Amino acid sequence: LLDMSWFVESMSANKPVDIQDRHRLKVKAACASLTPDYMVPVYACQRRTPLQHPNRLFTDALEILSENAEFFESEGRSLAFYKASSVMKALPIRLTSTVDLCGLPCIGEHSQRVIKEILEDGVSSEVEGVLQSERYQAMKVLTSIFGVGVKTADRWYREGIRNFGDILSSGQKLTKEQEAGVKYFKDLSSPVTEEEANSITDTVRKAVASIDTRAKVTITGGFRRGKQRGHDVDLLITHPEEGKEAGLLAQIITILDSQGLLLYYKTKENTYTAPREPPVKPHSTLDRFERCFSVFKLSLPPFRGSQEPVSLSTPLDKTCIATDWKAVRVDLVVSPCSQYAYALLGWTGSQHFERELRRFAGSEKQMALNSHALYDRKQNEFLSASTEEEIFAHLGLPFIPPHERNA
Numbered sequence: 001l002l003d004m005s006w007f008v009e010s011m012s013a014n015k016p017v018d019i020q021d022r023h024r025l026k027v028k029a030a031c032a033s034l035t036p037d038y039m040v041p042v043y044a045c046q047r048r049t050p051l052q053h054p055n056r057l058f059t060d061a062l063e064i065l066s067e068n069a070e071f072f073e074s075e076g077r078s079l080a081f082y083k084a085s086s087v088m089k090a091l092p093i094r095l096t097s098t099v100d101l102c103g104l105p106c107i108g109e110h111s112q113r114v115i116k117e118i119l120e121d122g123v124s125s126e127v128e129g130v131l132q133s134e135r136y137q138a139m140k141v142l143t144s145i146f147g148v149g150v151k152t153a154d155r156w157y158r159e160g161i162r163n164f165g166d167i168l169s170s171g172q173k174l175t176k177e178q179e180a181g182v183k184y185f186k187d188l189s190s191p192v193t194e195e196e197a198n199s200i201t202d203t204v205r206k207a208v209a210s211i212d213t214r215a216k217v218t219i220t221g222g223f224r225r226g227k228q229r230g231h232d233v234d235l236l237i238t239h240p241e242e243g244k245e246a247g248l249l250a251q252i253i254t255i256l257d258s259q260g261l262l263l264y265y266k267t268k269e270n271t272y273t274a275p276r277e278p279p280v281k282p283h284s285t286l287d288r289f290e291r292c293f294s295v296f297k298l299s300l301p302p303f304r305g306s307q308e309p310v311s312l313s314t315p316l317d318k319t320c321i322a323t324d325w326k327a328v329r330v331d332l333v334v335s336p337c338s339q340y341a342y343a344l345l346g347w348t349g350s351q352h353f354e355r356e357l358r359r360f361a362g363s364e365k366q367m368a369l370n371s372h373a374l375y376d377r378k379q380n381e382f383l384s385a386s387t388e389e390e391i392f393a394h395l396g397l398p399f400i401p402p403h404e405r406n407a
């Protein structure tokens with residue numbers, strides 16, 4: 001059943017066997033029961049991960065455990081569960097036996113126990129326990145508020161805040177971002193549809209075209225990966241002439257604001273200057289592009305209207321008065337065209353796919369990747385790219401199209 005030709009070839013050519021290939025050998029043997037030719041590479045950026053897959057029962061459970069570990073700021077545990085889930089998302093058929101698990105990469109003992117229990121009982125008692133726990137439920141609500149991260153939510157939880165109403169009544173001092181998050185909570189916690197994302201993209205495109213017809217707006221994030229729903233709209237803006245992108249964002253904001261479309265916004269300057277030094281933190285997830293985090297006012301047909309904004313003194317049961325608009329989180333990011341391919345790759349996600357790309361570049365290729373550039377530590381040079389395909393080629397990876405990056 002095993003195709004060993006790659007192994008024989010590499011041995012007869014006296015080439016060292018890559019650690020990936022050695023692992024693949026093991027995995028291929030173990031997965032023979034799944035499908036004879038199916039291999040599961042170790043890094044998520046080597047795998048094709050579609051949006052729809054047959055193992056959602058297991059991946060949903062593992063991701064709840066991952067999220068719960070994150071709520072306890074246990075990054076390693078959170079990542080371990082997520083990695084296990086991500087491998088299962090790439091499996092082409094539904095797992096029916098623990099025998100199929102043997103040899104799959106990244107599925108640790110704890111994840112295997114959870115999967116086994118689901119196979120036997122249909123549910124995992126640990127996951128059920130997490131879902132019932134007061135802390136998980138509270139952290140889930142609190143961290144879903146725009147501007148509230150795990151640290152803040154944890155502090156609030158320890159101060160006795162459990163839900164949205166508690167924040168309103170506690171008199172907490174909120175940042176401007178959190179105030180917007182609270183004010184538009186209902187809208188921001190309902191998913192953004194593809195139709196809504198496209199409508200916002202069109203509006204931003206019109207504003208951009210009125211400034212410079214050559215400037216380009218691309219939808220990135222989950223919608224570029226084929227998701228039909230998301231928590232926000234991520235738009236990447238560039239200009240074909242290097243340097244002409246500077247100043248665009250301020251003009252776009254002026255136009256959108258004058259149309260009354262920005263309920264809240266905060267900008268961040270570009271802090272990335274053309275690099276002369278190798279990137280210091282190759283695994284850093286933050287990029288330094290000029291950007292605008294906003295809450296956008298999206299017009300809706302009257303019958304589809306949404307919430308009246310919540311004032312801090314508004315009782316919760318009075319917060320659902322229909323209006324003809326909906327608040328939507330929109331991120332605008334500006335990239336010079338020389339960094340555009342890297343920005344597009346970095347902003348398309350998924351977050352785990354990006355993390356794995358950076359890990360693969362660093363550990364397997366001695367390269368440092370971020371959303372601005374790729375640096376080759378062996379050759380001591382930056383590798384330029386004008387398309388995503390070129391970046392995958394620089395990394396020696398087969399190209400994975402956006403809709404298969406749902407790792």
Ligand code: DCT
Binds near residue numbers: 220227285348354
């Ligand atoms: N990103 C990343 N690392 C992070 C956060 C984000 O690499 N820590 C990248 C990958 C996705 C992209 O930025 C946009 O981020 P989100 O909007 O949070 O993700 P999404 O995939 O678009 O998810 P959603 O559909 O919920 O918006």
Ligand code: MG
Binds near residue numbers: 221223230231233234
């Ligand atoms: Mg998004």
